[in-house]
Amino acid sequence: MRKPVVAFFTIVLLLPIQLLLAQSPVKIAVVGLTHSHVNWILGREDIGDVEIVGIVEPNKALAKRLMSKHNLSEELLYPDMESLFSAVKPEAVTAFGSIYEHLEVVEACAPRGIHVMVEKPLAVSMEHATKMADLARKHQIHLLTNYETTWYASNHELRKRLKEMAIGPVRRVIVNDGHEGPMEIGVNQEFLDWLTDPVLNGGGAVIDFGCYGANLMTWLMEGKKPISVTAELKQIKPDIYPQVDDEATILLEYPDAQGVIQASWNWPFSRKDMEVYGKTGYMVAKNSTLLLSRTEGEKQEKSENLVKRGNPYNDPFAYLAAVVKGEIKVAAEDLSSLENNLVVVEILDAARESAKKGERVYLK
Structure with a gap:
Protein backbone atom coordinates (compact mmCIF):
# COMPACT_ATOMS: atom_id res chain seq x y z
CA MET A 1 0.00 0.00 0.00
CA ARG A 2 3.02 2.34 0.53
CA LYS A 3 4.44 2.05 -2.99
CA PRO A 4 1.98 4.50 -4.65
CA VAL A 5 2.73 7.08 -1.91
CA VAL A 6 6.50 6.69 -2.42
CA ALA A 7 6.07 6.97 -6.19
CA PHE A 8 3.95 10.10 -5.75
CA PHE A 9 6.57 11.85 -3.59
CA THR A 10 9.35 10.77 -6.00
CA ILE A 11 7.50 12.41 -8.89
CA VAL A 12 6.85 15.56 -6.84
CA LEU A 13 10.56 15.81 -5.93
CA LEU A 14 11.67 15.25 -9.53
CA LEU A 15 9.43 17.94 -11.01
CA PRO A 16 11.44 20.94 -9.65
CA ILE A 17 14.68 19.29 -10.88
CA GLN A 18 13.24 18.78 -14.37
CA LEU A 19 11.94 22.36 -14.37
CA LEU A 20 15.37 23.64 -13.32
CA LEU A 21 17.09 21.69 -16.09
CA ALA A 22 14.65 23.08 -18.64
CA GLN A 23 15.31 26.65 -17.47
CA SER A 24 19.09 26.42 -17.00
CA PRO A 25 21.15 27.84 -19.89
CA VAL A 26 22.76 25.45 -22.34
CA LYS A 27 26.54 25.48 -21.93
CA ILE A 28 28.13 26.47 -25.24
CA ALA A 29 31.75 26.72 -26.34
CA VAL A 30 32.82 28.83 -29.31
CA VAL A 31 35.50 27.19 -31.46
CA GLY A 32 37.26 29.66 -33.73
CA LEU A 33 36.94 33.44 -33.95
CA THR A 34 38.17 34.11 -37.49
CA HIS A 35 34.68 34.17 -39.04
CA SER A 36 33.28 37.67 -38.55
CA HIS A 37 29.79 36.18 -37.98
CA VAL A 38 31.10 35.13 -34.56
CA ASN A 39 30.17 38.61 -33.32
CA TRP A 40 26.57 37.35 -33.53
CA ILE A 41 27.06 35.14 -30.48
CA LEU A 42 29.80 37.10 -28.71
CA GLY A 43 27.69 40.26 -28.71
CA ARG A 44 24.36 38.56 -28.18
CA GLU A 45 22.05 39.88 -25.51
CA ASP A 46 22.10 37.76 -22.35
CA ILE A 47 18.69 36.14 -22.66
CA GLY A 48 19.57 33.32 -20.29
CA ASP A 49 19.11 30.46 -22.75
CA VAL A 50 22.83 29.91 -23.43
CA GLU A 51 26.05 30.41 -21.51
CA ILE A 52 29.48 30.67 -23.13
CA VAL A 53 31.75 28.45 -21.03
CA GLY A 54 34.82 28.51 -23.24
CA ILE A 55 36.37 29.96 -26.39
CA VAL A 56 39.02 28.27 -28.55
CA GLU A 57 41.28 30.51 -30.62
CA PRO A 58 45.05 30.11 -31.07
CA ASN A 59 45.41 33.67 -32.43
CA LYS A 60 45.80 35.53 -29.14
CA ALA A 61 45.74 39.00 -30.70
CA LEU A 62 42.42 38.26 -32.44
CA ALA A 63 40.97 36.70 -29.29
CA LYS A 64 42.00 39.64 -27.12
CA ARG A 65 40.52 42.12 -29.61
CA LEU A 66 37.14 40.43 -29.87
CA MET A 67 36.81 39.42 -26.24
CA SER A 68 37.67 42.94 -25.12
CA LYS A 69 35.12 44.36 -27.55
CA HIS A 70 32.38 42.19 -26.06
CA ASN A 71 33.54 42.41 -22.42
CA LEU A 72 34.31 38.70 -22.13
CA SER A 73 36.75 37.39 -19.55
CA GLU A 74 40.07 36.13 -20.91
CA GLU A 75 39.67 33.20 -18.50
CA LEU A 76 37.27 31.73 -21.07
CA LEU A 77 40.06 31.45 -23.67
CA TYR A 78 41.78 28.16 -24.58
CA PRO A 79 44.46 27.59 -27.25
CA ASP A 80 42.91 24.35 -28.60
CA MET A 81 39.95 22.02 -28.19
CA GLU A 82 41.83 19.47 -26.09
CA SER A 83 42.60 22.15 -23.49
CA LEU A 84 38.99 23.28 -23.53
CA PHE A 85 37.50 19.81 -23.07
CA SER A 86 39.90 18.93 -20.27
CA ALA A 87 38.69 21.97 -18.34
CA VAL A 88 35.00 22.34 -19.16
CA LYS A 89 32.20 20.18 -20.52
CA PRO A 90 30.03 22.15 -22.96
CA GLU A 91 26.77 20.68 -24.17
CA ALA A 92 27.22 22.22 -27.61
CA VAL A 93 29.86 23.92 -29.73
CA THR A 94 29.45 26.65 -32.32
CA ALA A 95 32.15 26.64 -35.02
CA PHE A 96 33.36 29.98 -36.38
CA GLY A 97 36.62 29.06 -38.05
CA SER A 98 37.22 28.19 -41.70
CA ILE A 99 34.85 25.81 -43.49
CA TYR A 100 37.73 23.34 -43.84
CA GLU A 101 38.02 23.20 -40.03
CA HIS A 102 34.41 22.07 -39.55
CA LEU A 103 35.43 18.42 -39.92
CA GLU A 104 38.07 18.75 -37.19
CA VAL A 105 35.48 20.27 -34.85
CA VAL A 106 33.04 17.40 -35.39
CA GLU A 107 35.85 14.83 -35.01
CA ALA A 108 36.62 16.30 -31.58
CA CYS A 109 33.04 16.86 -30.41
CA ALA A 110 31.04 13.87 -31.68
CA PRO A 111 32.84 11.14 -29.66
CA ARG A 112 32.32 13.29 -26.56
CA GLY A 113 28.58 13.58 -27.23
CA ILE A 114 28.81 17.34 -27.81
CA HIS A 115 26.34 18.83 -30.28
CA VAL A 116 27.69 21.08 -33.05
CA MET A 117 26.37 24.05 -34.99
CA VAL A 118 28.58 25.25 -37.85
CA GLU A 119 28.32 28.49 -39.75
CA LYS A 120 27.24 27.96 -43.36
CA PRO A 121 27.95 25.85 -45.35
CA LEU A 122 28.28 22.45 -43.66
CA ALA A 123 31.60 21.47 -45.28
CA VAL A 124 34.07 22.26 -48.08
CA SER A 125 33.33 19.00 -49.93
CA MET A 126 31.19 15.88 -49.90
CA GLU A 127 34.22 13.96 -48.64
CA HIS A 128 34.30 16.12 -45.51
CA ALA A 129 30.50 16.27 -45.23
CA THR A 130 30.13 12.48 -45.37
CA LYS A 131 32.71 11.99 -42.60
CA MET A 132 30.96 14.57 -40.46
CA ALA A 133 27.55 13.01 -41.02
CA ASP A 134 28.86 9.53 -40.20
CA LEU A 135 30.34 10.79 -36.92
CA ALA A 136 27.18 12.68 -35.97
CA ARG A 137 24.98 9.64 -36.58
CA LYS A 138 27.33 7.21 -34.88
CA HIS A 139 27.54 9.28 -31.71
CA GLN A 140 23.95 10.57 -31.92
CA ILE A 141 24.69 14.27 -31.80
CA HIS A 142 22.88 17.11 -33.52
CA LEU A 143 24.90 18.62 -36.38
CA LEU A 144 23.24 21.85 -37.47
CA THR A 145 24.16 24.49 -40.04
CA ASN A 146 23.36 28.16 -39.52
CA TYR A 147 22.33 30.61 -42.27
CA GLU A 148 21.18 34.17 -41.70
CA LYS A 308 9.63 39.01 -37.09
CA ARG A 309 9.65 35.37 -36.05
CA GLY A 310 9.27 34.60 -32.35
CA ASN A 311 11.73 32.91 -30.01
CA PRO A 312 13.38 30.40 -30.54
CA TYR A 313 12.82 30.65 -34.30
CA ASN A 314 14.38 34.08 -34.65
CA ASP A 315 17.93 33.32 -33.54
CA PRO A 316 20.37 30.44 -34.21
CA PHE A 317 21.54 30.12 -30.63
CA ALA A 318 18.05 30.14 -29.13
CA TYR A 319 17.21 27.45 -31.68
CA LEU A 320 20.33 25.45 -30.80
CA ALA A 321 19.50 25.63 -27.10
CA ALA A 322 15.94 24.45 -27.73
CA VAL A 323 17.19 21.54 -29.85
CA VAL A 324 19.72 20.48 -27.20
CA LYS A 325 17.02 20.62 -24.51
CA GLY A 326 14.70 18.51 -26.65
CA GLU A 327 12.14 21.30 -26.98
CA ILE A 328 12.48 21.24 -30.77
CA LYS A 329 12.78 18.15 -32.95
CA VAL A 330 14.77 18.86 -36.11
Whole structure:
Protein backbone atom coordinates (compact mmCIF):
# COMPACT_ATOMS: atom_id res chain seq x y z
CA MET A 1 0.00 0.00 0.00
CA ARG A 2 3.02 2.34 0.53
CA LYS A 3 4.44 2.05 -2.99
CA PRO A 4 1.98 4.50 -4.65
CA VAL A 5 2.73 7.08 -1.91
CA VAL A 6 6.50 6.69 -2.42
CA ALA A 7 6.07 6.97 -6.19
CA PHE A 8 3.95 10.10 -5.75
CA PHE A 9 6.57 11.85 -3.59
CA THR A 10 9.35 10.77 -6.00
CA ILE A 11 7.50 12.41 -8.89
CA VAL A 12 6.85 15.56 -6.84
CA LEU A 13 10.56 15.81 -5.93
CA LEU A 14 11.67 15.25 -9.53
CA LEU A 15 9.43 17.94 -11.01
CA PRO A 16 11.44 20.94 -9.65
CA ILE A 17 14.68 19.29 -10.88
CA GLN A 18 13.24 18.78 -14.37
CA LEU A 19 11.94 22.36 -14.37
CA LEU A 20 15.37 23.64 -13.32
CA LEU A 21 17.09 21.69 -16.09
CA ALA A 22 14.65 23.08 -18.64
CA GLN A 23 15.31 26.65 -17.47
CA SER A 24 19.09 26.42 -17.00
CA PRO A 25 21.15 27.84 -19.89
CA VAL A 26 22.76 25.45 -22.34
CA LYS A 27 26.54 25.48 -21.93
CA ILE A 28 28.13 26.47 -25.24
CA ALA A 29 31.75 26.72 -26.34
CA VAL A 30 32.82 28.83 -29.31
CA VAL A 31 35.50 27.19 -31.46
CA GLY A 32 37.26 29.66 -33.73
CA LEU A 33 36.94 33.44 -33.95
CA THR A 34 38.17 34.11 -37.49
CA HIS A 35 34.68 34.17 -39.04
CA SER A 36 33.28 37.67 -38.55
CA HIS A 37 29.79 36.18 -37.98
CA VAL A 38 31.10 35.13 -34.56
CA ASN A 39 30.17 38.61 -33.32
CA TRP A 40 26.57 37.35 -33.53
CA ILE A 41 27.06 35.14 -30.48
CA LEU A 42 29.80 37.10 -28.71
CA GLY A 43 27.69 40.26 -28.71
CA ARG A 44 24.36 38.56 -28.18
CA GLU A 45 22.05 39.88 -25.51
CA ASP A 46 22.10 37.76 -22.35
CA ILE A 47 18.69 36.14 -22.66
CA GLY A 48 19.57 33.32 -20.29
CA ASP A 49 19.11 30.46 -22.75
CA VAL A 50 22.83 29.91 -23.43
CA GLU A 51 26.05 30.41 -21.51
CA ILE A 52 29.48 30.67 -23.13
CA VAL A 53 31.75 28.45 -21.03
CA GLY A 54 34.82 28.51 -23.24
CA ILE A 55 36.37 29.96 -26.39
CA VAL A 56 39.02 28.27 -28.55
CA GLU A 57 41.28 30.51 -30.62
CA PRO A 58 45.05 30.11 -31.07
CA ASN A 59 45.41 33.67 -32.43
CA LYS A 60 45.80 35.53 -29.14
CA ALA A 61 45.74 39.00 -30.70
CA LEU A 62 42.42 38.26 -32.44
CA ALA A 63 40.97 36.70 -29.29
CA LYS A 64 42.00 39.64 -27.12
CA ARG A 65 40.52 42.12 -29.61
CA LEU A 66 37.14 40.43 -29.87
CA MET A 67 36.81 39.42 -26.24
CA SER A 68 37.67 42.94 -25.12
CA LYS A 69 35.12 44.36 -27.55
CA HIS A 70 32.38 42.19 -26.06
CA ASN A 71 33.54 42.41 -22.42
CA LEU A 72 34.31 38.70 -22.13
CA SER A 73 36.75 37.39 -19.55
CA GLU A 74 40.07 36.13 -20.91
CA GLU A 75 39.67 33.20 -18.50
CA LEU A 76 37.27 31.73 -21.07
CA LEU A 77 40.06 31.45 -23.67
CA TYR A 78 41.78 28.16 -24.58
CA PRO A 79 44.46 27.59 -27.25
CA ASP A 80 42.91 24.35 -28.60
CA MET A 81 39.95 22.02 -28.19
CA GLU A 82 41.83 19.47 -26.09
CA SER A 83 42.60 22.15 -23.49
CA LEU A 84 38.99 23.28 -23.53
CA PHE A 85 37.50 19.81 -23.07
CA SER A 86 39.90 18.93 -20.27
CA ALA A 87 38.69 21.97 -18.34
CA VAL A 88 35.00 22.34 -19.16
CA LYS A 89 32.20 20.18 -20.52
CA PRO A 90 30.03 22.15 -22.96
CA GLU A 91 26.77 20.68 -24.17
CA ALA A 92 27.22 22.22 -27.61
CA VAL A 93 29.86 23.92 -29.73
CA THR A 94 29.45 26.65 -32.32
CA ALA A 95 32.15 26.64 -35.02
CA PHE A 96 33.36 29.98 -36.38
CA GLY A 97 36.62 29.06 -38.05
CA SER A 98 37.22 28.19 -41.70
CA ILE A 99 34.85 25.81 -43.49
CA TYR A 100 37.73 23.34 -43.84
CA GLU A 101 38.02 23.20 -40.03
CA HIS A 102 34.41 22.07 -39.55
CA LEU A 103 35.43 18.42 -39.92
CA GLU A 104 38.07 18.75 -37.19
CA VAL A 105 35.48 20.27 -34.85
CA VAL A 106 33.04 17.40 -35.39
CA GLU A 107 35.85 14.83 -35.01
CA ALA A 108 36.62 16.30 -31.58
CA CYS A 109 33.04 16.86 -30.41
CA ALA A 110 31.04 13.87 -31.68
CA PRO A 111 32.84 11.14 -29.66
CA ARG A 112 32.32 13.29 -26.56
CA GLY A 113 28.58 13.58 -27.23
CA ILE A 114 28.81 17.34 -27.81
CA HIS A 115 26.34 18.83 -30.28
CA VAL A 116 27.69 21.08 -33.05
CA MET A 117 26.37 24.05 -34.99
CA VAL A 118 28.58 25.25 -37.85
CA GLU A 119 28.32 28.49 -39.75
CA LYS A 120 27.24 27.96 -43.36
CA PRO A 121 27.95 25.85 -45.35
CA LEU A 122 28.28 22.45 -43.66
CA ALA A 123 31.60 21.47 -45.28
CA VAL A 124 34.07 22.26 -48.08
CA SER A 125 33.33 19.00 -49.93
CA MET A 126 31.19 15.88 -49.90
CA GLU A 127 34.22 13.96 -48.64
CA HIS A 128 34.30 16.12 -45.51
CA ALA A 129 30.50 16.27 -45.23
CA THR A 130 30.13 12.48 -45.37
CA LYS A 131 32.71 11.99 -42.60
CA MET A 132 30.96 14.57 -40.46
CA ALA A 133 27.55 13.01 -41.02
CA ASP A 134 28.86 9.53 -40.20
CA LEU A 135 30.34 10.79 -36.92
CA ALA A 136 27.18 12.68 -35.97
CA ARG A 137 24.98 9.64 -36.58
CA LYS A 138 27.33 7.21 -34.88
CA HIS A 139 27.54 9.28 -31.71
CA GLN A 140 23.95 10.57 -31.92
CA ILE A 141 24.69 14.27 -31.80
CA HIS A 142 22.88 17.11 -33.52
CA LEU A 143 24.90 18.62 -36.38
CA LEU A 144 23.24 21.85 -37.47
CA THR A 145 24.16 24.49 -40.04
CA ASN A 146 23.36 28.16 -39.52
CA TYR A 147 22.33 30.61 -42.27
CA GLU A 148 21.18 34.17 -41.70
CA THR A 149 18.22 33.57 -44.02
CA THR A 150 16.93 30.71 -41.87
CA TRP A 151 15.48 33.27 -39.47
CA TYR A 152 13.69 35.42 -42.10
CA ALA A 153 9.94 35.67 -41.52
CA SER A 154 9.47 36.39 -45.24
CA ASN A 155 10.99 33.06 -46.32
CA HIS A 156 8.83 31.07 -43.92
CA GLU A 157 5.63 32.87 -44.89
CA LEU A 158 6.48 32.35 -48.56
CA ARG A 159 6.96 28.61 -48.05
CA LYS A 160 3.74 28.35 -46.01
CA ARG A 161 1.77 29.92 -48.88
CA LEU A 162 3.47 27.67 -51.41
CA LYS A 163 2.23 24.65 -49.47
CA GLU A 164 -1.25 26.21 -49.59
CA MET A 165 -0.85 26.46 -53.40
CA ALA A 166 -1.30 30.24 -53.26
CA ILE A 167 0.49 30.62 -56.61
CA GLY A 168 0.03 27.10 -57.94
CA PRO A 169 2.91 24.69 -58.62
CA VAL A 170 6.41 26.19 -58.45
CA ARG A 171 7.98 26.78 -61.84
CA ARG A 172 11.07 28.88 -61.15
CA VAL A 173 13.00 30.08 -58.08
CA ILE A 174 15.71 32.76 -58.23
CA VAL A 175 17.85 33.26 -55.13
CA ASN A 176 20.08 36.33 -55.03
CA ASP A 177 22.82 36.59 -52.42
CA GLY A 178 25.89 38.76 -52.44
CA HIS A 179 27.62 42.07 -51.80
CA GLU A 180 30.40 44.26 -53.18
CA GLY A 181 33.08 41.76 -52.12
CA PRO A 182 34.70 40.82 -48.80
CA MET A 183 37.70 43.09 -49.39
CA GLU A 184 35.47 45.94 -50.48
CA ILE A 185 33.17 45.77 -47.44
CA GLY A 186 36.15 45.56 -45.09
CA VAL A 187 35.95 42.14 -43.43
CA ASN A 188 38.64 41.48 -40.85
CA GLN A 189 41.97 40.20 -42.22
CA GLU A 190 41.72 36.88 -40.37
CA PHE A 191 38.42 36.18 -42.12
CA LEU A 192 39.65 37.39 -45.51
CA ASP A 193 42.72 35.14 -45.34
CA TRP A 194 40.69 31.92 -45.46
CA LEU A 195 37.57 33.21 -47.23
CA THR A 196 39.67 33.76 -50.36
CA ASP A 197 41.56 30.47 -50.04
CA PRO A 198 40.32 27.68 -52.38
CA VAL A 199 41.22 24.98 -49.82
CA LEU A 200 40.07 26.54 -46.57
CA ASN A 201 36.82 27.94 -48.02
CA GLY A 202 36.39 25.54 -50.92
CA GLY A 203 35.91 28.39 -53.39
CA GLY A 204 34.88 32.03 -53.48
CA ALA A 205 31.41 33.46 -54.07
CA VAL A 206 30.14 30.04 -55.20
CA ILE A 207 30.60 28.76 -51.64
CA ASP A 208 30.19 31.94 -49.62
CA PHE A 209 26.85 32.89 -51.21
CA GLY A 210 25.93 29.92 -53.41
CA CYS A 211 25.19 27.88 -50.30
CA TYR A 212 22.24 30.14 -49.37
CA GLY A 213 20.44 29.39 -52.61
CA ALA A 214 21.18 25.67 -52.43
CA ASN A 215 19.85 25.57 -48.87
CA LEU A 216 16.66 27.47 -49.65
CA MET A 217 15.98 25.61 -52.90
CA THR A 218 16.39 22.22 -51.18
CA TRP A 219 13.98 23.43 -48.48
CA LEU A 220 11.37 24.58 -50.99
CA MET A 221 11.72 21.25 -52.82
CA GLU A 222 11.15 19.44 -49.49
CA GLY A 223 14.58 17.83 -49.45
CA LYS A 224 14.60 16.56 -53.02
CA LYS A 225 17.88 16.76 -54.90
CA PRO A 226 18.01 18.38 -58.33
CA ILE A 227 18.38 16.14 -61.37
CA SER A 228 21.34 18.15 -62.59
CA VAL A 229 23.53 21.17 -61.80
CA THR A 230 25.00 23.58 -64.37
CA ALA A 231 27.26 26.41 -63.27
CA GLU A 232 29.43 29.20 -64.54
CA LEU A 233 32.05 30.73 -62.26
CA LYS A 234 33.92 33.91 -63.14
CA GLN A 235 36.83 35.99 -61.88
CA ILE A 236 35.77 39.54 -62.62
CA LYS A 237 38.36 40.91 -60.17
CA PRO A 238 41.38 38.56 -60.45
CA ASP A 239 43.63 41.33 -59.17
CA ILE A 240 41.74 41.26 -55.85
CA TYR A 241 40.71 37.58 -55.73
CA PRO A 242 43.37 35.70 -57.74
CA GLN A 243 42.68 32.24 -56.30
CA VAL A 244 38.89 31.99 -56.25
CA ASP A 245 35.77 32.93 -58.20
CA ASP A 246 33.96 36.16 -57.34
CA GLU A 247 30.84 35.54 -59.46
CA ALA A 248 28.73 32.37 -59.68
CA THR A 249 25.53 31.42 -61.47
CA ILE A 250 24.12 27.96 -60.70
CA LEU A 251 21.19 26.38 -62.53
CA LEU A 252 19.34 23.54 -60.80
CA GLU A 253 17.09 21.23 -62.82
CA TYR A 254 14.05 19.57 -61.21
CA PRO A 255 11.33 17.54 -62.94
CA ASP A 256 8.89 20.48 -63.12
CA ALA A 257 10.90 23.47 -61.90
CA GLN A 258 14.15 25.38 -62.23
CA GLY A 259 16.30 26.92 -59.54
CA VAL A 260 18.62 29.81 -60.36
CA ILE A 261 21.25 30.75 -57.77
CA GLN A 262 23.02 34.07 -58.29
CA ALA A 263 25.99 34.48 -55.94
CA SER A 264 28.22 37.51 -56.22
CA TRP A 265 31.08 39.51 -54.78
CA ASN A 266 30.43 42.18 -57.43
CA TRP A 267 27.08 43.74 -56.66
CA PRO A 268 26.80 47.46 -55.88
CA PHE A 269 25.11 46.67 -52.57
CA SER A 270 24.42 43.75 -50.23
CA ARG A 271 21.32 41.67 -50.85
CA LYS A 272 19.68 38.44 -49.71
CA ASP A 273 16.38 37.93 -51.47
CA MET A 274 14.37 35.20 -53.17
CA GLU A 275 11.86 35.21 -56.04
CA VAL A 276 9.42 32.34 -56.49
CA TYR A 277 7.25 32.04 -59.60
CA GLY A 278 4.30 29.66 -59.80
CA LYS A 279 1.68 28.87 -62.39
CA THR A 280 -0.74 31.51 -61.10
CA GLY A 281 1.43 34.14 -59.44
CA TYR A 282 4.70 35.05 -57.79
CA MET A 283 6.14 35.93 -54.38
CA VAL A 284 9.33 37.80 -53.56
CA ALA A 285 10.98 37.75 -50.13
CA LYS A 286 12.82 41.09 -50.39
CA ASN A 287 14.41 40.99 -46.95
CA SER A 288 13.75 39.40 -43.58
CA THR A 289 10.23 40.85 -43.20
CA LEU A 290 9.13 42.32 -46.55
CA LEU A 291 7.08 40.05 -48.82
CA LEU A 292 5.86 41.09 -52.26
CA SER A 293 3.28 39.08 -54.19
CA ARG A 294 0.86 39.08 -57.07
CA THR A 295 -1.59 36.34 -57.95
CA GLU A 296 -3.94 35.63 -60.81
CA GLY A 297 -6.73 38.20 -60.98
CA GLU A 298 -4.86 40.91 -59.02
CA LYS A 299 -4.14 44.10 -60.96
CA GLN A 300 -1.07 45.11 -59.00
CA GLU A 301 1.62 43.80 -56.71
CA LYS A 302 0.90 43.57 -52.98
CA SER A 303 3.48 44.56 -50.35
CA GLU A 304 3.38 43.13 -46.80
CA ASN A 305 5.57 43.95 -43.81
CA LEU A 306 5.60 40.83 -41.66
CA VAL A 307 6.24 40.48 -37.95
CA LYS A 308 9.63 39.01 -37.09
CA ARG A 309 9.65 35.37 -36.05
CA GLY A 310 9.27 34.60 -32.35
CA ASN A 311 11.73 32.91 -30.01
CA PRO A 312 13.38 30.40 -30.54
CA TYR A 313 12.82 30.65 -34.30
CA ASN A 314 14.38 34.08 -34.65
CA ASP A 315 17.93 33.32 -33.54
CA PRO A 316 20.37 30.44 -34.21
CA PHE A 317 21.54 30.12 -30.63
CA ALA A 318 18.05 30.14 -29.13
CA TYR A 319 17.21 27.45 -31.68
CA LEU A 320 20.33 25.45 -30.80
CA ALA A 321 19.50 25.63 -27.10
CA ALA A 322 15.94 24.45 -27.73
CA VAL A 323 17.19 21.54 -29.85
CA VAL A 324 19.72 20.48 -27.20
CA LYS A 325 17.02 20.62 -24.51
CA GLY A 326 14.70 18.51 -26.65
CA GLU A 327 12.14 21.30 -26.98
CA ILE A 328 12.48 21.24 -30.77
CA LYS A 329 12.78 18.15 -32.95
CA VAL A 330 14.77 18.86 -36.11
CA ALA A 331 12.98 17.49 -39.18
CA ALA A 332 14.97 16.22 -42.15
CA GLU A 333 13.52 18.93 -44.40
CA ASP A 334 14.39 21.81 -42.03
CA LEU A 335 16.83 24.51 -43.13
CA SER A 336 19.34 23.69 -40.38
CA SER A 337 19.15 19.91 -40.72
CA LEU A 338 21.98 17.59 -41.61
CA GLU A 339 19.92 16.06 -44.42
CA ASN A 340 19.28 19.39 -46.11
CA ASN A 341 22.87 20.49 -45.80
CA LEU A 342 24.31 17.28 -47.21
CA VAL A 343 22.32 18.08 -50.36
CA VAL A 344 23.68 21.65 -50.26
CA VAL A 345 27.28 20.41 -50.29
CA GLU A 346 26.48 17.96 -53.09
CA ILE A 347 25.06 20.83 -55.15
CA LEU A 348 28.13 23.00 -54.49
CA ASP A 349 30.49 20.13 -55.41
CA ALA A 350 28.56 19.63 -58.65
CA ALA A 351 28.64 23.38 -59.36
CA ARG A 352 32.42 23.49 -59.14
CA GLU A 353 32.70 20.37 -61.29
CA SER A 354 30.29 21.78 -63.88
CA ALA A 355 32.20 25.06 -64.12
CA LYS A 356 35.52 23.24 -64.44
CA LYS A 357 34.31 20.86 -67.17
CA GLY A 358 32.01 23.31 -68.89
CA GLU A 359 29.12 20.87 -68.87
CA ARG A 360 26.00 19.84 -66.96
CA VAL A 361 26.58 17.50 -64.02
CA TYR A 362 23.93 14.89 -63.15
CA LEU A 363 23.54 13.98 -59.47
CA LYS A 364 23.42 10.35 -58.43
